[in-house]
Amino acid sequence: MSAALLIEQLLNGLQFGVMLFLMAAGLTLIFGVMGLINLAHGSLYMIGAFAAAGVAGWTGSFWLALMGALMAAAMIGALVEMVVIRRLYDRDHLDQVLATFALILIFSEGTRFFFGSLPLYLDTPDLLSGPTTLPGGIEYSKYRLFIIAVGLAVGGGLFWLISRTRIGIQIRAGEADREMIAALGVDIRKLYTMVFALGAALAGLAGAMIGPIQSVEVGMGEPVLILAFVVIVIGGIGSIKGAFIGALLVGLTDTLGRIMLPQLFGMFMDASSATTVGASLASMSIYILMAGILLFKPSGLFGGQS
Amino acid sequence: MNLKTLAMAGLMASTSTMALADGVSIGMITTLSGGGAGLGIDVRDGFMLAIEQSGRDDIEMIIEDDERAPDRAVQLADRMIQSDDVDIMTGIIWSNLAMAVIPSTTAQGVFYLSPNAGPSQLAGAGCHENYFNVAWQNDGLHEAAGAYANTAGYGNSFILAPNYPAGRDALTGYQRMFEGDVAEEVYTQLGQTDYAAEISQIRNSGADSVYFFLPGGMGIAFVRQYAESGVDIPLIGPAFSFDQGILGAVGEAALGVHNTSQWSQDLDNPTNVAFVEAFQAEYGRLPSLYASQGFDTANLILSAMEVAHPDDADAFRAALEAANFDSTRGDFAFGPNHHPIQDIYVREVVMQGDVLTNVVVGTALEDHGDAYADQCQM
Numbered sequence: 001m002s003a004a005l006l007i008e009q010l011l012n013g014l015q016f017g018v019m020l021f022l023m024a025a026g027l028t029l030i031f032g033v034m035g036l037i038n039l040a041h042g043s044l045y046m047i048g049a050f051a052a053a054g055v056a057g058w059t060g061s062f063w064l065a066l067m068g069a070l071m072a073a074a075m076i077g078a079l080v081e082m083v084v085i086r087r088l089y090d091r092d093h094l095d096q097v098l099a100t101f102a103l104i105l106i107f108s109e110g111t112r113f114f115f116g117s118l119p120l121y122l123d124t125p126d127l128l129s130g131p132t133t134l135p136g137g138i139e140y141s142k143y144r145l146f147i148i149a150v151g152l153a154v155g156g157g158l159f160w161l162i163s164r165t166r167i168g169i170q171i172r173a174g175e176a177d178r179e180m181i182a183a184l185g186v187d188i189r190k191l192y193t194m195v196f197a198l199g200a201a202l203a204g205l206a207g208a209m210i211g212p213i214q215s216v217e218v219g220m221g222e223p224v225l226i227l228a229f230v231v232i233v234i235g236g237i238g239s240i241k242g243a244f245i246g247a248l249l250v251g252l253t254d255t256l257g258r259i260m261l262p263q264l265f266g267m268f269m270d271a272s273s274a275t276t277v278g279a280s281l282a283s284m285s286i287y288i289l290m291a292g293i294l295l296f297k298p299s300g301l302f303g304g305q306s
Numbered sequence: 307m308n309l310k311t312l313a314m315a316g317l318m319a320s321t322s323t324m325a326l327a328d329g330v331s332i333g334m335i336t337t338l339s340g341g342g343a344g345l346g347i348d349v350r351d352g353f354m355l356a357i358e359q360s361g362r363d364d365i366e367m368i369i370e371d372d373e374r375a376p377d378r379a380v381q382l383a384d385r386m387i388q389s390d391d392v393d394i395m396t397g398i399i400w401s402n403l404a405m406a407v408i409p410s411t412t413a414q415g416v417f418y419l420s421p422n423a424g425p426s427q428l429a430g431a432g433c434h435e436n437y438f439n440v441a442w443q444n445d446g447l448h449e450a451a452g453a454y455a456n457t458a459g460y461g462n463s464f465i466l467a468p469n470y471p472a473g474r475d476a477l478t479g480y481q482r483m484f485e486g487d488v489a490e491e492v493y494t495q496l497g498q499t500d501y502a503a504e505i506s507q508i509r510n511s512g513a514d515s516v517y518f519f520l521p522g523g524m525g526i527a528f529v530r531q532y533a534e535s536g537v538d539i540p541l542i543g544p545a546f547s548f549d550q551g552i553l554g555a556v557g558e559a560a561l562g563v564h565n566t567s568q569w570s571q572d573l574d575n576p577t578n579v580a581f582v583e584a585f586q587a588e589y590g591r592l593p594s595l596y597a598s599q600g601f602d603t604a605n606l607i608l609s610a611m612e613v614a615h616p617d618d619a620d621a622f623r624a625a626l627e628a629a630n631f632d633s634t635r636g637d638f639a640f641g642p643n644h645h646p647i648q649d650i651y652v653r654e655v656v657m658q659g660d661v662l663t664n665v666v667v668g669t670a671l672e673d674h675g676d677a678y679a680d681q682c683q684m
Contacts, residue, residue, distance in 0.1 A: 005510040012502040131536030214499040279493040
């Protein structure tokens with residue numbers, strides 16, 4: 001494999017990784033602070049994508065669409081938290097899974113009701129369409145570079161928010177001891193709504209950014225949700241740093257596995273069975289990675305002691 | 307309900323069946339909802355257009371949605387055969403559903419005319435005297451693409467399909483005809499939506515052409531991302547990823563792509579010209595490949611009904627075999643395994659006015675049958 005191809009594949013892995021990070025960051029924050037398993041996080045990703053497609057169809061502007069997706073996902077996130085999720089914090093995890101699974105069904109059918117069941121498509125903005133040439137003569141899609149940049153910027157912003165601001169202190173305190181910070185006079189209900197809306201906005205941003213690459217359709221969030229769960233389990237539940245490292249690991253493993261495993265098997269098998277075996281094994285690779293990491297670090301790379 | 311009314315009801319039911327005894331009852335099971343709905347809707351609309359044009363009022367249509375689920379299709383077929391007593395069945399789009407429904411349908415003495423799915427099993431060892439495929443055997447368009455790649459002078463293809471039976475058949479079909487080298491043969495996950503890794507492989511493969519079979523949404527995602535990546539190795543595909551129903555979604559990324567099809571909206575024969583015009587007038591959109599297949603299927607049935615009633619199975623079958631109808635494809639005949647022998651064309655995606663569509667630019671294979679006919683014993 002040439003160096004150019006390897007670098008291109010590393011970029012692909014990185015781009016996939018930062019997308020997963022946007023999903024996983026919200027999921028891990030919500031679990032870390034509120035102790036809630038939110039299966040409906042994939043629906044917020046879908047809502048972001050549909051809101052972007054809707055706004056783009058109406059105004060023709062990608063940037064307005066991105067803003068619209070962020071706001072729609074955050075608002076719906078906050079609303080859902082106040083109406084439904086708030087009642088679930090004291091319940092056990094099975095109740096939470098059941099209730100948020102019901103939310104998936106409601107959001108999916110609701111979206112189908114408003115937008116129909118045919119897939120929608122977003123166009124990349126002119127500024128970002130087509131390839132650009134990187135140092136070393138490597139051609140790479142501008143839009144995918146944009147996703148990497150946004151993902152890294154959001155990652156940096158989250159680190160700053162959590163480690164340097166007053167809200168960050170409250171979030172970290174909430175993770176450590178929920179009752180205590182309530183007793184110290186922090187409005188815990190407001191904090192919970194805010195964290196949930198933040199997680200929802202990140203998922204909505206991920207959905208809106210993926211729109212121009214893939215199709216926008218009902219049920220698009222669930223496959224990503226499963227990967228996001230893998231990411232937070234690898235990274236350690238509740239840890240933003242863990243979500244970031246885990247997302248990059250999963251993104252790179254998936255992308256590189258897809259191209260390297262068939263070639264690896266090609267060295268000692270005939271071509272057609274090597275591609276079949278390699279392709280099948282590649283789709284298992286991230287789960288093998290997860291099992292391997294959990295074997296040595298049962299609570300994930302950056303997980304707590306529990 | 308007492309015994310007397312029960313008897314009355316039974317009597318009425320039997321007379322109503324008798325009233326229809328001279329007519330023909332056709333059961334259509336197709337996909338009308340979910341991700342594959344566009345295909346089924348087009349087959350149905352093309353089929354019903356031909357029925358309406360015939361002006362016959364002795365045809366009873368029963369149309370049901372299989373939701374692309376094999377178990378639902380089997381249930382519907384059982385009901386149509388056992389309680390609705392249909393003479394002919396048609397409509398199925400997907401090969402896995404076809405395999406679940408067609409063998410038991412034909413075994414029960416009902417005629418089945420497939421307007422789309424053409425799995426190799428039913429063309430070879432599993433063929434049946436009551437089963438006719440009016441569209442193609444699955445491999446056909448892929449074989450034509452391989453033949454086209456030869457004539458276009460390509461000598462090194464990168465080939466790509468999802469890792470499932472129809473995907474493997476597609477790449478086999480392409481390689482059956484393609485005489486050049488295969489740079490790389492790649493299988494993706496079924497339902498995959500991001501092809502960045504594969505596109506990078508293509509960019510660095512040194513191939514002079516890319517052949518891909520990615521039906522439905524997968525193909526839309528692939529073509530859009532391919533255009534975005536700036537890779538300029540020419541794409542070749544079967545008609546499925548470039549047909550009228552999805553060209554709007556693929557967008558201008560599809561412009562200039564060559565694809566293989568047994569039909570095109572610009573085929574210049576009187577039947578097709580009239581069909582395209584009537585379809586547009588009736589439904590307000592250009593017909594697709596699938597609509598033409600539905601239209602042809604209905605016209606084949608109508609032509610056989612002129613000769614015999616399906617109850618007279620031998621005469622009706624002989625009339626179907628004769629294929630004495632005007633096809634939108636021009637020449638049309640059945641091979642010994644009841645699959646078409648037909649020309650397969652090369653089309654190019656162009657912009658006509660502000661609508662993306664296909665025009666024929668050449669013929670890939672003439673009077674092409676399929677590779678499985680020898681294995682068929684009827």
